[in-house]
Amino acid sequence: MRYQQMRVLCMFDLPMETKEDQRSYRLFRKELLANGFVMLQYSIYYRIVPNRPAGKKYESILKRMIPKNGEVRLLYVSEKQFEEMQLLVGMKGHQEETIKNQKLVVI
Secondary structure (H helix, E strand, O other), X not given: OOOOOEEEEEEEEOOOOOXXXXXXXXXXXXXXXXXXXXXXXXXXXXXXXXXXXXXXXXXXXXXXXXXXXXXEEEEEEXXXXXXXXXXXXXXXXXXXXXXXXXXXXEO
């Protein structure tokens, strides 16, 4: 069996209208961080896993954490696909300065 390191991307839209919604958002984000996810940009977090079956563990964890009115999408991408990501920005900012070995296109 061949193992290939992957990234699990977690993309989410959570309501922020009520105090309870805001609390649910904070708890969801806190749990993402506690499970080793790193923020890529607002509402998009990722975690490196050794292979797809290992990523399924986090899928089940996230299913239990989804707020009632929230939407969460998971995407599995290989390291090669992740490395080929292009970042398009209007002007170079702090976040882009911290990213190493990644293509940066400033328009």
